[in-house]
Amino acid sequence: xxxxxxxxxxxxxxxxxxxxxxxxxxxxxxxxxxxxxxxxxxxxxxxxxxxxxxxxxxxxxxxxxxxxxxxxxxxxxxxxxxxxxxxxxxxxxxxxxxxxxxxxxxxxxxxxxxxxxxxxxxxxxxxxxxxxxxxxxxxxxxxxxxxxxxxxxxxxxxxxxxxxxxxxxxxxxxxxxxxxxxxxxxxxxxxxxxxxxxxxxxxxxxxxxxxxxxxxxxxxxxxxxxxxxxxxxxxxxxxxxxxxxxxxxxxxxxxxxxxxxxxxxxxxxxxxxxxxxxxxxxxxxxxxxxxxxxxxxxxxxxxxxxxxxxxxxxxxxx
Amino acid sequence: xxxxxxxxxxxxxxxxxxxxxxxxxxxxxxxxxxxxxxxxxxxxxxxxxxxxxxxxxxxxxxxxxxxxxxxxxxxxxxxxxxxxxxxxxxxxxxxxxxxxxxxxxxxxxxxxxxxxxxxxxxxxxxxxxxxxxxxxxxxxxxxxxxxxxxxxxxxxxxxxxxxxxxxxxxxxxxxxxxxxxxxxxxxxxxxxxxxxxxxxxxxxxxxxxxxxxxxxxxxxxxxxxxxxxxxxxxxxxxxxxxxxxxxxxxxxxxxxxxxxxxxxxxxxxxxxxxxxxxxxxxxxxxxxxxxxxxxxxxxxxxxxxxxxxxxxxxxxxxxxxxxxxxxxxxxxxxxxxxxxxxxxxxxxxxxxxxxxxxxxxxxxxxxxxxxxxxxxxxxxxxxxxxxxxxxxxxxxxxxxxxxxxxxxxxxxxxxxxxxxxxxxxxxxxxxxxxxxxxxxxxxxxxxxxxxxxxxxxxxxxxxxxxxxxxxxxxxxxxxxxxxxxxxxxxxxxxxxxxxxxxxxxxxxxxxxx
Amino acid sequence: xxxxxxxxxxxxxxxxxxxxxxxxxxxxxxxxxxxxxxxxxxxxxxxxxxxxxxxxxxxxxxxxxxxxxxxxxxxxxxxxxxxxxxxxxxxxxxxxxxxxxxxxxxxxxxxxxxxxxxxxxxxxxxxxxxxxxxxxxxxxxxxxxxxxxxxxxxxxxxxxxxxxx
Numbered sequence: 001x002x003x004x005x006x007x008x009x010x011x012x013x014x015x016x017x018x019x020x021x022x023x024x025x026x027x028x029x030x031x032x033x034x035x036x037x038x039x040x041x042x043x044x045x046x047x048x049x050x051x052x053x054x055x056x057x058x059x060x061x062x063x064x065x066x067x068x069x070x071x072x073x074x075x076x077x078x079x080x081x082x083x084x085x086x087x088x089x090x091x092x093x094x095x096x097x098x099x100x101x102x103x104x105x106x107x108x109x110x111x112x113x114x115x116x117x118x119x120x121x122x123x124x125x126x127x128x129x130x131x132x133x134x135x136x137x138x139x140x141x142x143x144x145x146x147x148x149x150x151x152x153x154x155x156x157x158x159x160x161x162x163x164x165x166x167x168x169x170x171x172x173x174x175x176x177x178x179x180x181x182x183x184x185x186x187x188x189x190x191x192x193x194x195x196x197x198x199x200x201x202x203x204x205x206x207x208x209x210x211x212x213x214x215x216x217x218x219x220x221x222x223x224x225x226x227x228x229x230x231x232x233x234x235x236x237x238x239x240x241x242x243x244x245x246x247x248x249x250x251x252x253x254x255x256x257x258x259x260x261x262x263x264x265x266x267x268x269x270x271x272x273x274x275x276x277x278x279x280x281x282x283x284x285x286x287x288x289x290x291x292x293x294x295x296x297x298x299x300x301x302x303x304x305x306x307x308x309x310x311x312x313x314x315x316x317x318x
Numbered sequence: 319x320x321x322x323x324x325x326x327x328x329x330x331x332x333x334x335x336x337x338x339x340x341x342x343x344x345x346x347x348x349x350x351x352x353x354x355x356x357x358x359x360x361x362x363x364x365x366x367x368x369x370x371x372x373x374x375x376x377x378x379x380x381x382x383x384x385x386x387x388x389x390x391x392x393x394x395x396x397x398x399x400x401x402x403x404x405x406x407x408x409x410x411x412x413x414x415x416x417x418x419x420x421x422x423x424x425x426x427x428x429x430x431x432x433x434x435x436x437x438x439x440x441x442x443x444x445x446x447x448x449x450x451x452x453x454x455x456x457x458x459x460x461x462x463x464x465x466x467x468x469x470x471x472x473x474x475x476x477x478x479x480x481x482x483x484x485x486x487x488x489x490x491x492x493x494x495x496x497x498x499x500x501x502x503x504x505x506x507x508x509x510x511x512x513x514x515x516x517x518x519x520x521x522x523x524x525x526x527x528x529x530x531x532x533x534x535x536x537x538x539x540x541x542x543x544x545x546x547x548x549x550x551x552x553x554x555x556x557x558x559x560x561x562x563x564x565x566x567x568x569x570x571x572x573x574x575x576x577x578x579x580x581x582x583x584x585x586x587x588x589x590x591x592x593x594x595x596x597x598x599x600x601x602x603x604x605x606x607x608x609x610x611x612x613x614x615x616x617x618x619x620x621x622x623x624x625x626x627x628x629x630x631x632x633x634x635x636x637x638x639x640x641x642x643x644x645x646x647x648x649x650x651x652x653x654x655x656x657x658x659x660x661x662x663x664x665x666x667x668x669x670x671x672x673x674x675x676x677x678x679x680x681x682x683x684x685x686x687x688x689x690x691x692x693x694x695x696x697x698x699x700x701x702x703x704x705x706x707x708x709x710x711x712x713x714x715x716x717x718x719x720x721x722x723x724x725x726x727x728x729x730x731x732x733x734x735x736x737x738x739x740x741x742x743x744x745x746x747x748x749x750x751x752x753x754x755x756x757x758x759x760x761x762x763x764x765x766x767x768x769x770x771x772x773x774x775x776x777x778x779x780x781x782x783x784x785x786x787x788x789x790x791x792x793x794x795x796x797x798x799x800x801x802x803x804x805x806x807x808x809x810x811x812x813x814x815x816x817x818x819x820x821x822x823x824x825x826x827x828x829x830x831x
Numbered sequence: 832x833x834x835x836x837x838x839x840x841x842x843x844x845x846x847x848x849x850x851x852x853x854x855x856x857x858x859x860x861x862x863x864x865x866x867x868x869x870x871x872x873x874x875x876x877x878x879x880x881x882x883x884x885x886x887x888x889x890x891x892x893x894x895x896x897x898x899x900x901x902x903x904x905x906x907x908x909x910x911x912x913x914x915x916x917x918x919x920x921x922x923x924x925x926x927x928x929x930x931x932x933x934x935x936x937x938x939x940x941x942x943x944x945x946x947x948x949x950x951x952x953x954x955x956x957x958x959x960x961x962x963x964x965x966x967x968x969x970x971x972x973x974x975x976x977x978x979x980x981x982x983x984x985x986x987x988x989x990x991x992x993x994x995x996x
Contacts, residue, residue, distance in 0.1 A: 030987055039360055040646020048650045052367050056563065058443070061364065063987045066356075067724050069516025070498040077512050078726070088989065104505055106498070107512035152776050158503035178768050178776040180458075183500045186583055186639050188647070193637065194454030209638030210660055284651060428924050481886040482843065483849055492857060504868030507860060530927075537923045538915045707967050709954035710947040711974055716980060717930060717943070725988050730931050732968075738924060746842040764871040772867075816920035827955045 026262040027068050030061045033285045036075030038068040042122050042205050049279050051268045072096050077107030084254030086263050092286050094246035095306045099159045117267040118248035118290035122203035123221040124165040137217040137237055144175035151177040152197040154188040161245035162201040167313050172239045191221050193275040202286035216218050227284050264292035321428050322674050328676035334622025335553040337681045340377040344384020344769040345692055351398045351525045351719040355385035356643040365650045371655045372670050376677030382644045383627050383681050390427040390620055394702045398529035403623035405585030405594040409617030424693035425558035426613050427620045434621035435682035437573035443675045450636035452581045459783055459790045462766030472594045472752045483752045490756020493518050501768045513728040522720045522733040523757045527750040532725050536709050561613045568598045568614050570623050576622030580629025586642045587623040588758050594622035600803050636679025695764050844890045847883040850910040854880040922953045934991050940979050945973050
């Protein structure tokens with residue numbers, strides 16, 4: 001009877017997938033890569049760039065899925081309930097996973113997230129419309145000093161990377177500006193292009209898409225970003241600001257040390273692919289390598305830094 | 319014309335086949351509540367990596383168009399919008415199907431969708447750069463007023479009980495605020511539960527509020543789900559065509575509204591179809607028939623939501639700002655293909671862009687025969703399946719659909735919970751549509767409002783922010799007109815009626831400003 | 832106007848009172864929120880309270896006015912036909928709730944199968960011939976299997992598993 005064959009087939013498929021993967025042969029089946037944001041954002045685009053390289057390197061497909069909601073908290077609070085076999089991995093973002101639990105009860109703690117690799121960051125950038133009166137960062141700072149609170153910055157979300165960057169900038173430059181949160185990078189950029197706000201805190205990646213329509217005043221990378229050779233870094237201009245939104249990959253906490261290392265290795269291999277690096281560079285991303293072994297130190301360093309800003313923003317509760 | 323050269327590129331047999339497959343896949347996925355256009359496109363993006371860029375884009379565009387159109391089937395046949403864009407299709411589509419005009423409704427939806435899709439695609443081809451400026455002209459106050467405009471439709475939807483409609487809308491607005499706020503990052507109304515942290519998903523709400531009550535009432539009676547029209551079994555295409563011709567103004571207006579609203583990132587198909595439905599009803603000779611199975615209502619919403627496909631690509635391709643979520647996925651696919659979007663795309667990568675637009679047009683045209691065929695089949699199977707199989711199948715769809723949104727059972731629970739509440743409320747005169755409207759428009763309204771306030775406050779001119787901008791004022795004027803038009807029309811009508819009852823229709827039409 | 836014919840509308844009015852209470856609870860709930868996050872909920876809650884109070888007031892006034900002329904009260908529920916079956920409705924809802932509860936325990940496919948046929952029983956009003964019944968069961972099984980395979984194997988959606996799958 002057909003029924004039994006179907007059942008047997010299905011049972012076999014399930015049985016196969018439940019078998020523990022051997023040490024060498026990860027992955028042996030498609031990997032679900034959960035992005036905690038909606039399609040089209042930086043997290044999605046970076047994942048989409050990883051996807052073909054992953055398939056080229058491992059011969060298995062990588063299935064990008066979106067579990068958006070609550071600025072990513074929706075997905076992160078569910079991470080540890082998923083299967084820790086290495087076939088479900090999730091994108092993580094800094095400062096989100098540090099700032100969100102710090103500000104309020106969001107269903108997870110920073111320590112709950114088992115990051116196995118941080119693979120890039122998108123430097124913060126201040127963008128203004130091409131026809132803006134601000135030609136340099138100095139003009140913008142002078143204006144902000146003369147008119148406290150009048151200067152409006154758009155950005156993506158509250159307590160987000162953009163928000164942190166804006167607060168840090170305010171502190172370093174000694175100015176008061178107004179932050180207008182939008183529901184994502186796209187609407188925040190649109191508001192800048194449409195002159196709804198005077199400037200925007202954004203990422204190099206978003207600025208790149210707009211071409212000549214926007215002017216980038218400064219980027220918060222250690223050195224100038226290849227896609228914007230003429231744009232100074234904040235450091236050059238005397239503001240000690242580097243960083244932006246860091247993105248990595250995490251696994252459920254039930255994953256064994258072995259699985260964690262395997263996932264970390266695969267992401268590391270993708271990060272070493274020359275074509276991938278080139279595409280990331282073209283897109284305004286800065287590729288970094290923080291494998292599983294170095295994660296603890298990296299996170300501790302970031303945490304200390306964000307706590308400082310969080311205090312200033314008045315959001316640190318615990 | 320030089321653009322026609324790209325038509326030849328788009329017309330290769332391979333591309334035609336891809337467009338056909340894409341449209342069919344899109345229609346099927348779109349027809350399932352919960353399986354959205356975004357998901358359809360996202361799942362298929364990896365497959366396009368192996369194709370050449372133009373072919374890949376044609377498939378994605380075809381799936382997208384098909385999915386938006388496919389949403390109308392479930393809206394008409396089981397009162398559940400397959401995608402949020404088809405919310406307003408349920409208003410008249412389901413009543414039509416119930417009285418035995420399901421085939422006609424599907425044919426009307428097909429004709430309107432194809433027209434709307436073509437208008438949107440042609441605007442994309444010829445007017446994209448100037449129209450992209452519309453996206454920039456809309457700031458937070460405009461979004462706020464646009465959402466308010468959408469909410470004025472409540473007055474039309476709750477004829478006879480405006481107060482209950484308003485209460486329902488407030489409830490919907492409050493539901494939209496559940497979860498972590500975008501602005502302020504407050505955790506709101508989650509009742510301490512992490513399940514609700516991400517908010518109430520619109521699609522889960524749609525499925526619950528529209529579909530569960532239908533099912534509850536379906537099991538309670540012996541009556542068949544839909545009445546079968548005995549006299550004609552075909553597409554009723556001729557009749558549909560005739561009706562479409564008499565509604566041609568409505569058709570064109572709705573297509574244009576769809577394109578324009580589609581350009582606005584953050585508005586999208588649901589807002590476009592609600593606004594055009596509202597406008598169609600206002601300018602109709604028989605506004606009172608809207609909501610009871612008026613063909614004009616289907617034409618308005620379906621023309622508008624398919625026009626958003628072309629419209630949404632305008633900011634996506636010109637500004638690099640996705641107009642709708644599926645556009646965002648396609649944008650990602652473009653980036654992976656190494657295509658740099660932005661202001662220079664139309665000049666530097668013209669061949670890909672125009673091949674893609676022609677592909678979109680071809681996909682839309684293919685939708686006509688394919689849609690009619692699938693629609694007829696869907697209608698027939700819904701009508702002929704015995705109720706004892708139909709009810710569990712639809713129930714299964716609601717579970718699968720709400721699960722598939724986030725691969726999460728929480729959304730299923732939310733769906734069922736809202737469904738039960740919605741059923742209880744509906745039995746006591748609180749209709750589901752105002753609640754859905756509130757849920758869909760709440761975030762747009764709130765964010766627009768708070769952002770406007772923040773910007774206005776920084777500039778020391780809050781009132782000017784809300785009432786001092788020309789586009790805002792135009793939207794406010796339309797909203798006021800929609801809100802009070804029934805009163806005005808009724809007043810005029812009543813006065814004329816005393817003189818001569820036969821003049822009413824003519825006069826109320828002339829009385830239109 | 833439907834509302835004029837049955838001016839009491841007891842359940843509708845009761846719900847309106849409930850909405851007033853809900854609005855008050857929500858406003859109290861905004862106390863811990865930032866000003867930005869609370870302005871909109873408060874405004875909408877107040878609006879809901881006002882509309883609900885207006886509805887209550889209207890229904891009370893209409894009720895008093897209609898009390899004098901012999902009130903021919905129609906059924907509270909808008910029932911079109913006599914043979915509606917409330918037990919079936921409740922059984923259906925019970926099946927749906929059980930379905931969702933059972934998915935994590937039994938797995939998606941098995942619990943769906945059980946719920947599908949349970950609902951099929953609830954929705955069956957007439958005695959069905961054995962042959963027809965068998966066909967229905969087959970159709971149901973085919974639909975569920977096809978869907979499950981498409982979702983799990985083609986779309987690669989991680990389906991919840993429990994004791995079974």
